[in-house]
Amino acid sequence: MIEAKSLTRRFGSLLAVDRLSFEVEAGEVLGFLGPNGAGKSTSMKMITGYLPPSSGTAVVGGHDIVSDSLAARRLMGYLPEGAPLYGELSVGQFLAFVAGIRGFAGRDARSAVSAAVDRLDLHEVFNQTIDTLSKGFKRRVGLAQAILHDPAVLILDEPTDGLDPNQKHQVRRLIRSMAEDKIIIISTHILEEVEALCSRAMIISRGRIVADATPTELVRRSRYHNAVTLMADRLETAASVLGELDEAREVEIREGRLTVFPSGRGRLYEAISRTLAEEGIEVSEIQLEAGRLDEVFREVTREEAA
Amino acid sequence: MGNTLMIMRRELASYFATPVAYVFIVIFLIMAAAMSFYLGGFYERGIADLEPFFVFHPWLYLFLVPALGMRLWAEERKSGTIELLLTLPIKTGEAILGKFLAAWVFLGLALALTFPIWITVNYLGDPDNGAILTAYLGSWLMAGGFLAISSCLSAATRNQVVAFILAVVVCFLFLLSGLPMVLDLFRGWLPQVLIDTIARMSFLEHFNALSRGVIDVRDVVYFSLVIGVWLIANRVVLEMKRGG
Ligand SMILES: Nc1ncnc2c1ncn2[C@@H]1O[C@H](COP(=O)(O)OP(=O)(O)OP(=O)(O)O)[C@@H](O)[C@H]1O
C-alpha cells in the first residue's frame, strides 16, 4: 500500500505540490492527470525517494520514504519523466547494471534481464548503444529497467510518451498484465489511456487533488453524460423540434453535429428517435454519449485556475 | 561495498565506451612527457631519477583532473540519470564513492601507462626503484585529492564548464596556498593561526617529500583527509541540490 500524507514540495516561493494525501491499494492502477506543471512529476519524485518533501511524507509498503528510504526504494520500480538512461552503455550492459544493484547475481541476473528483455521486446537492440536507439526503444529500455525486479510498486512518469500506436498498445497491455497484484501509478496526458488502463484517476491541478474517482465516475460528471449526439439532414429544424422536448434541457450544434442534453426527465434517446421519425428527419448517425473525459478535465482544472 | 563496486564498474564501462578515455590518456601521456623533458630537463640533469617527471605532476593534474572530474555529477544532473541512480536502492555515499573510485582508478591507469619513462631511467642508470614507487603512489594520492575537489564541485552545477572552472580555481588555491604570494592576500585580516593553517594546506608542500620518494605519514594522512573531507562535502552538496 502507498499512503501519501500531506506530501508537500516548495521550490522557492512556488508551491509545486500542496498537501497531497491519498492511499493506493495493491491491484489499483492509479492515473495521475493534470495540466503541465500541475505537480505530477514532483509528486512521483517524492514518492520514489528522489526529492525530499518540504513537509509531509509517504509510506510505501510500510516503509516511510523519508526515514526508511532504502527499504521503500527496494519495493519500487520507477520510470522517471523522459526516461533518462546511461546513453554510452549498450542495452545489455545497462540492464545488467540495474540487475546487479537490484541484488541479482550470476544466473539470476541473466534471467531477470532476459525476462525484462522479453516483456519489452528488446532482443534486436540488446547489444546496441542506448544513445543510438530511437525514442520509442529508449522508453522501452526505461520500462525494462523499472520492471526488472518485478516490484510491488511501479511508478511510471508518462510511460507511453513518444511511442507509436502499436507500442502504446503493447505497453498498455504490459501494464495491464502486471496490474493484478501491484500498485501502479502512471502519469499521462492521454485521456483514452486513463479510460483504457486505470482503475482510478486522480486529477491534480496546481499541486492539489481536484478529482479522485474511477474513470467511469469521472466521465459521468461530464455534461455530455447521457446526452445524444446526432447527424441529420435538416439540422436546424431538428434542433428546434428537439429543444421543445420535455426530456431535453438544451441543444447545441457544433461541427455539423447536434447534441441534445438530458433534462433528467424521461428517456431522452427514445424521445428523440420517436420525434425525428414523426418529423420525417433523416438521421445518418446517432449516439448516446457516456461522457467526455477531456471536458471533465478542462472543467475541474479551469475551476481551480479561476 | 558491492554497490560501490558495481557503480564503479558501470562508470568505467562508460569511460571506455566513448573516446573520452583514450583521448584523456593520450593527452595525459604527452603532457607528462613534454613537461619532464622540456621543462624538467630530464636528460640534461644527468641524474638517473624521476624527479623532473614527478615535480610537474601537481601542474599536470591542475587541469587534467578537473577535466576528468567535471562530468562526474554535472552530467548525471544534466541528463537526468541522477534521478535513476538515486532512486535505486543504494546509499548516496555508495554512489559518490563508486563514481570517485572509477575516476581515481582511471587516473591510476593513466599514471601507470607512463611506465616507459621508468624503464628509461633504469636503462640509463641505477635509480632507487623504491623511491620511484613511493613517488608514483604519492602522485596517485595527490591526484585523488584533486579529484575529490572536482567531484564535489561537479555536484554543485549541471553545467560541466562551470564545474571545470570552479574545480581548477579551487585546486589552484590548494596548490598555491603555501606560496607567500597567496598568504599575503590573507595577511592582515586573518589571524596568524589561520594563515599557518592555510600554509600547511598546500598540495605542493605535502607532495614535495613524496615526490622524492620519502614517505612521511603526515603527508599521506593529509591527502587522505583532503579526499575524505571533500567527498563528505560532495555528499552534502548533492543532498542540498537534489532536484534543484
Ligand atoms: N527543480 C525545480 N526547480 C524549480 N521549480 C521546479 C522544479 N521542478 C519542478 N518545478 C516546478 O514545479 C511545478 C510542477 O512541476 P512538475 O514537473 O511536477 O509538473 P508536471 O505535473 O509533471 O507537468 P508536466 O505535465 O508538464 O510533466 C512546475 O511549475 C515546475 O516549474
Ligand SMILES: [Mg+2]
Ligand atoms: Mg511531468
